[in-house]
Amino acid sequence: MRFRHIFSETWSGLRRNLTMTLAVIVTMWVSLALFGAGLLAYQQVGLMKGKWYDKVEISVFMCGTESPQSETCTGSSEVTPEQKETIEATLKGNPEVAEVYHESKEEAFEEFRKAYADSPILDTLTVDRMQESYRVKLKDPEQYEGVVTSVLGLPGVQAVQDLREYLDPLFKWMNLIQIGTIAASGLLLLAAALQIGNTIRLTAFARRREIGIMRLVGASNLYIMLPFLLEAVLSAALGIVLACATLAAGVYFIIIQKAQVSLKAFEWIGWNHAGIAMLGVAVVGLVLAIIPTLITTRRYLRV
Template sequence: MRYRYVLSETWSGLRRNLTMTLAVIVTMWVSLALFGSGLLAYQQVELMKGRWYDQVEISVFLCGTVSPASETCSGGTDVTDAQRETIEATLRGNPEVAEVYHETKEEAYEQFRKAYEDSPVLDTLTVDQMQESFRVKLVDPEQYMGVVGQVAGLPGVEAVQDLREYLDPLFSWMNLIQVGTITASGLLLLAAALQIGNTIRLTAFARRREIGIMRLVGASNVYIMLPFLLEAIISAALGIALACVTLASGVYFIIMQKAQVSLKAFEWIGWSEAGLAMVGVAIVGLLLAIIPTLITTRKYLRV
């Protein structure tokens, strides 16, 4: 009998406050979808960092016949054997360096031909116009400035190129987008919490006579609060379900059907990352429903 009463009161509350309930569901849907998108963006950035940073190499380009005159290059001449040996010894003696690979002009030319196999620029360069280089693998990709600074000014070195020069700005923008998404979703989550609290307050006010009678007959606080709590949980569950469907659709249609097909060089998030984001969305959504309800009922159910 008691369970039947709780369920009937819950249904009655949802029906009487249909407009407010729909507003709560939509707000929860949008805010949780944005929150989940922020979690997916965070995982995507970390995934790309983990793969790209582990593969980051420092390229030390040596002076060649096409190199202009500078402090380290005489201009129009190749690096000498002595300069090459000094550069290699410096790199191998650095504790931050894990591996050093010397790429000759011939090897660089072969890589060039593979990269531009079907391009009209294929026959525009010769072997002599290629540059020797050292490919340097680091122990810790985060600690690259020391190696760069050590070899940048050595005689025979034309330029030192580090992929992180290009990756760091990209990740900075991605992190900014991630923070913006989380901030926007946080504001919407706050709005959803306030809406839930306001809905429960109006419902409690409309049932103040019934609550007073239940108090007189000895009903417990849990029994009185249960219909309100179920209303909030049902609204949250619908919002969570819609948000999860939105995230799953985004991962499938945007990531798997578009990004993974057109940008195969990148590593993209998949269902495992989407599952983690959905779990986070479900936890936050339930807390968002339960906590405001408990706070509001404790305050407004004192008759």
């Protein structure tokens, strides 16, 4: 009997405040979807950094048959074995270097084939046109200037490339997008919390006579709060479901169907990352529904 009354009061509250309930659902939907997108962006940045930023810090490219004429490259001549030994010894002897990997022309071509498997550019290069290189991992990624300086002018070295020069702007923009998305979703989540509080306050005011009678007959605070709490949780649950559906559609159509097919050189987020974001959306959504309701009911249900 008591549960029937609780559910009846919950339905009555939803029906009386249908417009505000819809506004809460839509606001929760949009804000939680943006919050989930921020979580996905955070995970994507982490994957890209793990593959491209942390693993390879510096690339030392050797002279080849097509290298431009310079002080360290003699045009059509490739790097000699003696020059390679000197370069490798210099790198391994540097205290800032953790590991040194040699990449042959064949290995470089194989990586090129994997990265551009379905691209017409694959037919434009051959193994002979690839460059040998040394991939250098540093003990401290911030301390790279000394390594660059030590090998930059050695005979046989065409160029020294610090990948962070190219990756840092990308990661900065992605971090800005991530922060902006979470900040915008935070404002919308605050608006949703305020809307939930106002809805509960108006509902409590409309039922003030019923609440007074319930208090006089000895009803507990929990019994009086439950209809309001269920009303808020149901509204939040609908917003959570819609937000999770939006995230799932985004991952499938944007990441799986488009990004993973077009840009195979990058590692992209998948369903496991989407699941983590959806879990975060569900937790935040329920907290935003429960906390404002408890605060509002404790304040306005005193008769």
